[in-house]
Amino acid sequence: MLEYGDHKHLAHCLSTETGQRVGPSMSEHALIVRNLTKSYGSVRAVDGISFAIRRGAIFCLVGPNGAGKTTTMEMIEGLKQPDSGEIVLLDMRLPQELGRAKQMIGVQLQTTGLFERLTAGELVNLFRSFYARPVPAADVLKAVSLETKSDQLVSQLSGGQQQRLAVALALVNDPELLFLDEPTAGLDPQARREVWRLIQSMKQREKTVFMTTHYMDEAEKLSDEVAIIDYGKIIAHDAPRNLVAGLNKANVIEFSTDSDVTDNQFSGLRSVSAATVLNKNVVLYTTDVKECLVDVLNLSQSLSFEIKDMQFRNPSLEDVFIELTGRMLRE
DSSP states (O other): OOOHHHHHHHHHHHHHHSOOOOOSOSSSEEEEEEEEEEEETTEEEEEEEEEEEETTOEEEEEOSTTSSHHHHHHHHHTSSOOSEEEEEETTEEETTTHHHHHTTEEEEOSSOOOOTTSBHHHHHHHHHTTSSSOOOHHHHHHHTTOGGGTTSBGGGSOHHHHHHHHHHHTTTTOOSEEEEESTTTTOOHHHHHHHHHHHHHHHHTTOEEEEEOSOHHHHHHHOSEEEEEETTEEEEEEOHHHHHHTTOOOEEEEEEOSSOOOHHHHHTSTTOSEEEEETTEEEEEESOHHHHHHHHHHHHHHHTOOOEEEEEEOOOHHHHHHHHHSSOTTO
């Protein structure tokens, strides 16, 4: 298991081996995006979005599949050309200064095609050769708990190990701004938390992280700021706790049913302030749990539906997402 001390060891190696790359910042923001657009034929994938990320912050972009997350990230990384808009990355304007910017960012793609006939160590050293002051390969592999896999062919690594190797490749140049597109997809719970600790260690070293995720608990736990994108537009952007507080809903009752019920059947109850029904999963918001339970039980009898797996909890970022988009994150 990767211990937090391993990340501190990596931080020491990064600072002593590679030296400082950036002088005093000219801007408090690591990234500024203004009116960014991208269309594919008649489909507007990214529709005039604007946002900024403070230096040293962990920023998470979340949205349903096809909302524009990856397209946005790839335009900022220089992998796709925007139709219009302005990008300022680490005080460099893109695409004019893209070559210099690439030396200062790390990128883990949502899908990475790795050279399967190279070993993990050989692949890391290949990526190290692209940079003037690379991090020692052993330290990069240790940061993602792959130090014992250095001599193993990439084709022999599990899917989760290949995912962690992709993260390692994004660290070889000690980036000032790290882009992570679904970094924990396919990882088991232990490996997922190791990546969390690695991301948190980047923040402690005053690095900036821009990530996307399908896990709302991950966004809520790790992020300083979350932006929710839907149909190519950013519909909310704030600290997770502020987004949740904005719901003004004290309690959540959640259950499933085998019947076709609707939002309106529940939102009409006096004790329910809001209701959503998605795939026969019912989420009710209330300030009076006892009264709400009585109302729901009475409604179940009158409509003849069964209540299954009822749970009580506080509102979360997932609830914010559902209220704003009307969808679960994985839809």
